[in-house]
Amino acid sequence: METKKPANRRETEDRRPEGLTSPVEGFNDRARRAVRDEELHDSVELFTNKSVAGRNAVLNALPEAPELRERAYRIKQETMANLDRHLGQMADAVEGRGGNVFFAETGEDVVRYIGDLARRRGAKVITKSKSMATEEIELNRRLEEDYADLDLEIVETDLGEWIAQLAGDTPSHIVGPILHMNRRRITEVLSETAGERLPPDVEALGSFARRRLREKFLAADIGITGANFGVAQTGTIATVTNEGNGRLVTSVPPVHVVVMGIEKLVPRFEDLSVFVRLLARSGTGQKLTVYTNFVTGPRAPGELDGAEEFHLILMDNGRSELLGTPFEEALYCIRCGACLNVCPVYRQTGGHAYGSTYSGPIGAVITPLLKGGKEAKDLPHASSLCGACWEACPVGIPLHDLLLKLRNKQVQEGITGRAQGLAFKGFENTMKNPALYRISGKAGRLAQRPLAKAGAPKTLPGPLGAWTNSRDLPKLAPKPFSQLWKEGI
Amino acid sequence: MRVALFVPCYVDLVNPEVGVSVVRVLRKLGVEVVYPQGQTCCGQPAFNSGFFDEARSVGRHFMDVFEGEEWDHVVCPSGSCATMVSHYYPFIYENLPDERDRAEELAPRVREFSDFLVNVLGVTDFGAKLEGRAVFHTGCHQRRELGVLEEPQELLKNVENLELLDWRNEELCCGFGGTFSVKMPDVSVAMADEKIKALVESGADTLISCDSSCLMHLKGRLARKGRDTRVLHLAQVLDGNGG
Numbered sequence: 001m002e003t004k005k006p007a008n009r010r011e012t013e014d015r016r017p018e019g020l021t022s023p024v025e026g027f028n029d030r031a032r033r034a035v036r037d038e039e040l041h042d043s044v045e046l047f048t049n050k051s052v053a054g055r056n057a058v059l060n061a062l063p064e065a066p067e068l069r070e071r072a073y074r075i076k077q078e079t080m081a082n083l084d085r086h087l088g089q090m091a092d093a094v095e096g097r098g099g100n101v102f103f104a105e106t107g108e109d110v111v112r113y114i115g116d117l118a119r120r121r122g123a124k125v126i127t128k129s130k131s132m133a134t135e136e137i138e139l140n141r142r143l144e145e146d147y148a149d150l151d152l153e154i155v156e157t158d159l160g161e162w163i164a165q166l167a168g169d170t171p172s173h174i175v176g177p178i179l180h181m182n183r184r185r186i187t188e189v190l191s192e193t194a195g196e197r198l199p200p201d202v203e204a205l206g207s208f209a210r211r212r213l214r215e216k217f218l219a220a221d222i223g224i225t226g227a228n229f230g231v232a233q234t235g236t237i238a239t240v241t242n243e244g245n246g247r248l249v250t251s252v253p254p255v256h257v258v259v260m261g262i263e264k265l266v267p268r269f270e271d272l273s274v275f276v277r278l279l280a281r282s283g284t285g286q287k288l289t290v291y292t293n294f295v296t297g298p299r300a301p302g303e304l305d306g307a308e309e310f311h312l313i314l315m316d317n318g319r320s321e322l323l324g325t326p327f328e329e330a331l332y333c334i335r336c337g338a339c340l341n342v343c344p345v346y347r348q349t350g351g352h353a354y355g356s357t358y359s360g361p362i363g364a365v366i367t368p369l370l371k372g373g374k375e376a377k378d379l380p381h382a383s384s385l386c387g388a389c390w391e392a393c394p395v396g397i398p399l400h401d402l403l404l405k406l407r408n409k410q411v412q413e414g415i416t417g418r419a420q421g422l423a424f425k426g427f428e429n430t431m432k433n434p435a436l437y438r439i440s441g442k443a444g445r446l447a448q449r450p451l452a453k454a455g456a457p458k459t460l461p462g463p464l465g466a467w468t469n470s471r472d473l474p475k476l477a478p479k480p481f482s483q484l485w486k487e488g489i
Numbered sequence: 490m491r492v493a494l495f496v497p498c499y500v501d502l503v504n505p506e507v508g509v510s511v512v513r514v515l516r517k518l519g520v521e522v523v524y525p526q527g528q529t530c531c532g533q534p535a536f537n538s539g540f541f542d543e544a545r546s547v548g549r550h551f552m553d554v555f556e557g558e559e560w561d562h563v564v565c566p567s568g569s570c571a572t573m574v575s576h577y578y579p580f581i582y583e584n585l586p587d588e589r590d591r592a593e594e595l596a597p598r599v600r601e602f603s604d605f606l607v608n609v610l611g612v613t614d615f616g617a618k619l620e621g622r623a624v625f626h627t628g629c630h631q632r633r634e635l636g637v638l639e640e641p642q643e644l645l646k647n648v649e650n651l652e653l654l655d656w657r658n659e660e661l662c663c664g665f666g667g668t669f670s671v672k673m674p675d676v677s678v679a680m681a682d683e684k685i686k687a688l689v690e691s692g693a694d695t696l697i698s699c700d701s702s703c704l705m706h707l708k709g710r711l712a713r714k715g716r717d718t719r720v721l722h723l724a725q726v727l728d729g730n731g732g
Binding site: 031032349380384430437470475482 | 536633
C-alpha cells in the first residue's frame with residue numbers, strides 16, 4: 001500500500017497497529033495477519049536463514065563453544081546470586097572514576113532522571129544508540145510527552161532503529177530491528193525524509209543516512225546508549241556494535257548516559273572474553289563485531305576524548321522480582337537474538353506479533369514476567385515447545401521449560417479460564433481410570449460415525465474447528481490397539 | 490528380553506496399526522512383548538498446557554502401571570511420549586521426593602522404539618524392504634531431549650529399495666505441538682506448510698517419522714492440500730506395512 005502520510009507517525013505502514021501502549025494480548029490475531037503477509041514472510045526468512053547459517057558456521061569452527069556456553073551460564077548464575085553486591089561494586093567503581101550512578105526502580109524513574117538532566121543541561125538534541133532497555137520503557141515518546149516544553153529532538157542512530165523511528169515503527173528483532181522491511185519500503189521511508197526520490201540502492205541510501213546522521217552527531221547535547229555488559233569490578237560499560245555510531249554517541253556529546261538493565265552485569269573483566277565471543281557468533285554469525293567499545297567513566301584529566309559528564313542508570317523495572325524464583329534464568333539473556341532466528345513461530349510471524357519490545361522465545365518468557373502475566377497471557381502459548389531456542393541459546397537458558405512454568409503459573413493464578421480447567425480435570429479423571437478411558441474411546445467412535453460418512457469432516461464446532469478449517473482431522477480407528485491386542489496379534 | 494509396550498493414547502485410538510507393527514518387529518527380533526492393560530496416557534497434554542497437578546496425577550497412574558520387575562524395558566513408539574516420562578517426570582515431581590525417586594528409576598527404562606532397537610538390541614539392519622523416496626522427520630523432543638537422531642536414520646538406510654533424501658530445514662518443528670495446533674491454528678498451519686514445501690522440493694513420495702502425532706498433523710494438512718504423499722511410522726516401514 002502506498003502512503004503519502006508524513007513520517008514519524010504510526011499511521012504509516014505499521015505492521016503493529018496496536019502500538020506499544022496497548023495490551024500485549026492478542027498474539028493470535030496479529031499472528032494470523034502476519035502469516036498471510038508474504039512480503040513480511042520473505043524478509044524474515046531471508047534474515048533468519050542468513051543468521052542461522054552464519055551462526056552455525058562460526059560456532060562449529062569454535063571447538064570450545066559448548067564449554068563457553070556452560071561457563072556463561074555459571075557466570076550469570078553467580079552474578080544473580082550476589083546481584084546486590086555486584087551492583088554496589090559497579091556503582092562504587094563508576095563513582096570512583098567521577099561518574100554518576102542512579103538506581104531506577106521503574107521506567108518512569110529513568111524518564112524523570114534523563115528529563116531533568118536534559119533541562120539542567122539546556123539540551124536540544126539527544127542521540128541514541130544500542131538500547132533495547134529504553135525501547136522497553138518507551139523513553140523517546142515519554143520524554144517528548146512529559147518534557148514537551150524542552151522540545152527535545154531525540155535521534156536513534158543505529159541505521160535500522162533510525163529508519164524505524166522515521167517510519168513511526170518499532171523494532172521487530174533484537175539484532176535486526178527492521179528485518180520486517182524490504183528494500184522498497186526502506187527506500188520509501190528515507191525518500192520521504194529526504195524530501196526527494198532516492199534510488200533504491202545501498203550506496204545512495206547509506207550515503208543519505210550518513211549525511212543526515214552526522215549533523216545530529218555534531219549537534220548532540222546528550223548521548224544515550226545501552227550496555228551489552230557492565231563489568232562490576234571496574235565499572236566498565238561494554239558495547240558491541242557494527243556501525244561506528246555508538247562511538248560517536250558515547251564520545252562526541254558532552255554528556256553520556258548509559259541505561260542498563262541490572263541483569264547486564266558480569267562480575268569481572270575477564271568474563272567478557274566468554275560473553276563477547278558468544279554474543280557476536282550467536283547473534284550475527286560474526287567472530288567479533290566491527291567495534292567493541294569499553295567506556296569507564298567520564299573523560300579524565302589529560303584524556304583526549306570522552307564525555308564531561310557520565311551517568312549510569314541501573315534500571316530494575318521488574319527484574320529483581322525474578323531473583324530467586326523459578327524464572328531467574330530469564331535474566332541470563334544477553335540479547336543476541338539467536339532464539340528468534342531459530343524459532344519456527346517467530347520465523348512465521350515476525351516480531352511485531354508479540355506486541356512488545358522483546359519478541360521470539362525470550363520475549364514470550366520475559367514480557368509476561370516484566371509486564372504482568374494477565375496482560376501478556378497469550379505469549380507463553382506462542383510456542384510449540386520444540387526446544388530450538390534452548391538449543392540455540394548461547395547461555396543455555398531453558399526457554400521452553402520456562403514457557404511451561406509460565407503456563408503453569410497462569411493455571412495457578414487462575415488466568416487460564418474455567419473451560420480449560422474443566423477440560424483438563426476431565427482429562428485427568430479419564431486417564432487415571434482405564435475403564436473410563438476405554439468407554440470414552442468407544443463414545444468417540446460412535447459419535448464420529450455420522451460425521452465421517454461424508455469423508456473428512458470440513459467443519460466442526462469448538463476447538464476441533466481449528467483443525468478442520470485447514471487440516472483433515474484423523475478418524476478414530478474402528479478398533480483401538482488394546483482391543484487388537486486382546487484379539488491376538 | 491522382555492519388554493512392556495507403552496502404546497500412547499492417540500496411537501491406541503487413531504493409529505493402532507503402528508502398535509501392531511511395533512509388536513511384530515519386536516517379536517521378529519526375539520523380544521517377548523507384554524501389554525499392561527491398565528495403561529492410558531502419559532499426561533503430556535495436561536503438562537504442556539500448564540496443568541501440572543493433573544499431569545502429576547496421570548503420571549502416578551502411569552508409574553503404577555509400568556513400574557515392575559517383570560520386564561526389562563518399557564518401549565514406546567513415540568519420541569514425544571517417551572520424553573514426557575523419561576525427561577519431564579523428574580521435572581514435574583522435582584519437589585515430591587517419593588514420586589521423584591520413582592520417576593528417576595523408571596526414566597532410563599523407558600525407551601523410544603528406534604532407540605531401543607539400535608542402542609539396546611544393537612539392530613541397525615532389520616532386513617526390511619520398501620520401494621520409495623522418503624524424507625524422515627525427527628520429532629522435536631526425540632531430537633533435543635532424547636538425542637535420538639541417528640538411530641532411525643540408520644535403520645532406514647538399511648531398508649532395501651528405499652532412498653532416504655536430505656531435505657531443507659529438516660530440524661524445524663512441524664507445528665503440531667499438541668494443544669498448540671488448536672490454540673494457534675494459523676501459525677501451526679504455516680509451520681506445517683513450511684515443512685510440506687521442503688518435502689515437495691525434495692522430491693519425496695513418502696514421509697516417515699517416529700512420532701504419529703507429527704505425522705497426524707502433517708498428514709491432515711497434506712490431505713487438505715490434495716497431496717497423496719505416503720505417511721508412515723518407522724515401525725510400519727520395518728514391518729513392511731508400507732501400503
